[in-house]
Each structure stands twice: as structure tokens, then as C-alpha cells.
Amino acid sequence: MNFCATKQRQVEVSRSRNQYTLETEVPAFKYRNEPNSTKMSLFQWLKGQFLCQLIIVYGFLVSGLLINLLQICTLPLWPINKQLARRINCKLGYSLTSQSVAILEWWSGTEVTIYTDPKDSLLYGQENAIVILNHNFEIDFLCGWSFCDRFGLLGSSKCLAKKELSYLPVIGWMWYFLEMVFIKRKWEEDKNNFVQRVQNLQDYPEKFWFLLQCEGTRFTKEKHRASMQVAEKKGMPLLKHHLLPRTKGFWVAVQNLRGTVAAVYCCTLNFRDNETPTLRGVIRGKTYHPDFYIRRFPLETVPEDEAECSAWLHRLYQEKDRYQEDYRQTGRFPGPIVKAPRSPWTLINWLAWTSFLVYALCLVLFKIVNSGSVLTIVATVAVCIAVSVGVRWMVGHTEIRKSSKYGVPLNNN
Ligand SMILES: CC/C=C\C/C=C\C/C=C\C/C=C\C/C=C\C/C=C\CCC(=O)SCCNC(=O)CCNC(=O)[C@H](O)C(C)(C)COP(=O)(O)OP(=O)(O)OC[C@H]1O[C@@H](n2cnc3c(N)ncnc32)[C@H](O)[C@@H]1OP(=O)(O)O
Numbered sequence: 001m002n003f004c005a006t007k008q009r010q011v012e013v014s015r016s017r018n019q020y021t022l023e024t025e026v027p028a029f030k031y032r033n034e035p036n037s038t039k040m041s042l043f044q045w046l047k048g049q050f051l052c053q054l055i056i057v058y059g060f061l062v063s064g065l066l067i068n069l070l071q072i073c074t075l076p077l078w079p080i081n082k083q084l085a086r087r088i089n090c091k092l093g094y095s096l097t098s099q100s101v102a103i104l105e106w107w108s109g110t111e112v113t114i115y116t117d118p119k120d121s122l123l124y125g126q127e128n129a130i131v132i133l134n135h136n137f138e139i140d141f142l143c144g145w146s147f148c149d150r151f152g153l154l155g156s157s158k159c160l161a162k163k164e165l166s167y168l169p170v171i172g173w174m175w176y177f178l179e180m181v182f183i184k185r186k187w188e189e190d191k192n193n194f195v196q197r198v199q200n201l202q203d204y205p206e207k208f209w210f211l212l213q214c215e216g217t218r219f220t221k222e223k224h225r226a227s228m229q230v231a232e233k234k235g236m237p238l239l240k241h242h243l244l245p246r247t248k249g250f251w252v253a254v255q256n257l258r259g260t261v262a263a264v265y266c267c268t269l270n271f272r273d274n275e276t277p278t279l280r281g282v283i284r285g286k287t288y289h290p291d292f293y294i295r296r297f298p299l300e301t302v303p304e305d306e307a308e309c310s311a312w313l314h315r316l317y318q319e320k321d322r323y324q325e326d327y328r329q330t331g332r333f334p335g336p337i338v339k340a341p342r343s344p345w346t347l348i349n350w351l352a353w354t355s356f357l358v359y360a361l362c363l364v365l366f367k368i369v370n371s372g373s374v375l376t377i378v379a380t381v382a383v384c385i386a387v388s389v390g391v392r393w394m395v396g397h398t399e400i401r402k403s404s405k406y407g408v409p410l411n412n413n
């Protein structure tokens, strides 16, 4: 049983007409994600069923391809009414991304606990921001989406992502229409396109957060060792829980988004009890316990000069490193917990897509079996095998053991 034994103040933030209000004290022991065992046993049983997991993957992929198709249909609109095309793509993006949030929050029962200043939380969702985040976990992008959804920015939020992710069916194709910024992580090759894509966000019609994972790659022992050798050579303090941040992307984003974004949100994510979450675990319904610490820095406080801005970011990562160390000692981040409720719309959208697609699948399977054609049946089995290989390949992109060798000496990809 998980419980937080620290006496702490929890601030409930409820959504009413886009306002986050109401504060309540909660008792010292706050039980988290504790399902009523009898009521939940059927649900637990369902989570363990391979068929249910298959339906989740099928629903996500097929709805994703349909959404990709709808996104392609918006292409003729871009030259005529760009802002409308962008808004439609945000809605389409929401319809796909929110399914993964529903799977995280409602299926696996994983809830992100947010530690932040309640005053700052009133601004979340009301302003554009650059978000920086550590890159240690296989489902950090899912937790990020959950956080975006709690503050109404799920469809429109963006990230700086490695180019390889743009080729991923469904997710990567969707991101292309959502104007994500893709980079090869080779500055000379990236710089023109990067600056252009960031500048394009200056007139974005929806509120957005722009996520930068300044470490540039996921944390592994090998990358950490290499990165700390660089820090040592530069005479910088060593980090224990982070790689040395790459600062160029942050500086360019800040410079080009002054006047567009209001603040930098420094986010630090960790999981209770040294959990090592995986996407497979989420699909199998395993509950994880992410804790998430956010500090808001008004953009005016970030230096304009490149060297000073870079030093500012390094200092921030040194602080983040101390928060991670404290978290390991105490099991919590500083500050009060702000509770933003999960939205029922993610669940409604997910159930609507899944019911529709399962119904359609039953009709198609019935027709195939009824046709009695051996060729059709063999072709169907072949397609299923191909899709299964494809899904493993896609899920593999989230796995740290398959992470790139970026940042390891003599191998910068
Ligand atoms: C709980 C969640 C919380 C919050 C989430 C909130 C909101 C979420 C919002 C939106 C979500 C939307 C979608 C997200 C969903 C999924 C996406 C998830 C992830 C995608 C992320 C990625 O793909 S990460 C990979 C790509 N991103 C990056 O690389 C960004 C970071 N990099 C940069 O910004 C770089 O600056 C650069 C790539 C632009 C350029 O890099 P470059 O190396 O060319 O230049 P730099 O000057 O920056 O760095 C060079 C200096 O670095 C030194 N250094 C450090 N370490 C090393 C090392 N290991 N080896 C060699 N060199 C190293 C080096 O010495 C250089 O120093 P100099 O002094 O010589 O300059």
C-alpha cells in the first residue's frame, strides 16, 4: 500500500470556467490510487486480459490513422485560412493524444502528483510557456500529456523532438501537422530550420507549451559518464541525476519566443519507490506514481545574452539535481501539492473511438470468415502479423535500452 507519510498541505485546484480555485487541507496520510479491492477486482481482471490490451492498441492505431487521414484533408485549407487549419489540427491532435492520456489515467490509474506554487498554478493553461524537463523515464511524454490535459493545453502543446520521431506512423505524422520542431541534433544542419519553425509559433492561435528536454537524450549510465567528463573538462559542478544540458536550443527558443511566451516552467519528474515505468506496463494496466515539481520563471528573468542564458540554464540543472537528490532522501518534492482534476473528456473520447472501431472490426471479421476464402483469411493473418511487428517497433522507440548513442564519445547519433 502506498501512502505519503509526510504532513503536507494539499491544495485542491478545481476547474470552473477556466479558473483554478478552492483550497482545502487534507489529513496527514493521503492514500493515493487505492482502489476499493472488491469493486475493482473485475477491472483488475480485465486489465490482465490480453484481448483488452489488443483492443487498446488496435483502437489507438486505427483511430490514429483515421485522424492522420483527416489531417491530410486539412492541407488545402492551410493556404486559405492557416489559423483555422491550425485550430482544426489541434482538435484532431487532442482526439488522438487524449486517448493515451485516458489509457494512462483511467485504465492504468496513474495520476501525476503536481508540486507547485498555487499562485503560479493559476497561470498554467492561461499563458504560453517554454517547459524544460529531465529525460529519465520511458513514459515521461505520457505524464507530460497528462499534465497538459489538466490545464487544457493537450491538443496544442509542442516539443523539440529528434527527427527520427517524425517518421513514426500515427504519432510522428500527427506531430508534423501540429508543427512540432524536429531536429537532427547537429546544430549546423539544424539551425535554419529550427529558428524558422520556432518563429512560426509566434502567431499560433491557441495557447501552447513548448517542451525542451535539454539533456537531448535519455539518461543512461554510459551517457552520464560521458557527459560528466565534459562537465569536468569545463570545470562545471558534476550532476548526479542529469546529463549536462545542451543550451543552444533553449537560448534560441527563448530569444525567438520573447513576446510570445510568458515564462519558463522548470519541471522535474520522478517516480515513487524507484519505479521504472514502461509503456507496456501502462497498456497492461499497471499503476505508477509520478511526482512532478514545477517552478515558474517569468521570461524577463532569463538573460538575453547567449553565454549568460547558458549559465542560467546550467545553474537551473544544478538546482534540479539537488531537488532530485532530496526527493530520493525524502520521497517528495518541496512545496504544496496542487490538485488539478483529470478530465472525463479523455475517457469519453477514448470509449467512443474504441466502441466504434471494435464494432467495425467485428463486422469486417464476420465478413471475412463468411466469405470462406482461404486467400482472404491468410491475407488477414499476414496483415495481423505485420501490424504486430510494427507495434513492437513503435513501442521500442519508448524503450531506454534501445536509446540512441547520442552524447557518447565518438558516436554522436
Ligand atoms: C511530467 C511532464 C512535465 C512536463 C511536460 C509539460 C509539457 C509537455 C508539453 C508538450 C508535450 C508535447 C509533446 C511531447 C511528447 C513527446 C515528445 C517527447 C520527447 C521528445 C524529446 C526528444 O526527442 S529529446 C531529443 C531532441 N531534443 C533535443 O536535443 C533538445 C536539447 N538539445 C538542444 O537543445 C541542443 O542545444 C541542440 C540539439 C539544439 C544543439 O545541440 P549542440 O550539441 O549542437 O549544441 P549545444 O551548444 O547545445 O551543445 C554543445 C555543447 O554541449 C557540450 N556537451 C554536453 N554534453 C556533451 C556530451 N555528452 N558529448 C559532447 N558534448 C557535450 C559540448 O561540450 C558543447 O559545449 P561547447 O562549450 O563546446 O559549446
Ligand SMILES: CCCCCCCCCCCCCCCCCC(=O)OC[C@@H](O)COP(=O)(O)O
Pocket: 056, 057, 060, 061, 099, 100, 101, 103, 104, 138, 141, 162, 165, 168, 171, 213, 216, 217, 218, 219, 282, 283, 391, 394, 395, 397, 398, 402, 403, 404, 405, 406
Ligand atoms: C498509451 C498508448 C498506447 C497505444 C498503443 C501503442 C502504440 C505505440 C505508440 C508508440 C508511441 C511512441 C511515442 C514515442 C515518444 C517517445 C519520446 C521519447 O522519449 O523519445 C526519445 C528521445 O527524446 C530521445 O531519444 P534517445 O536519444 O534517448 O534515443
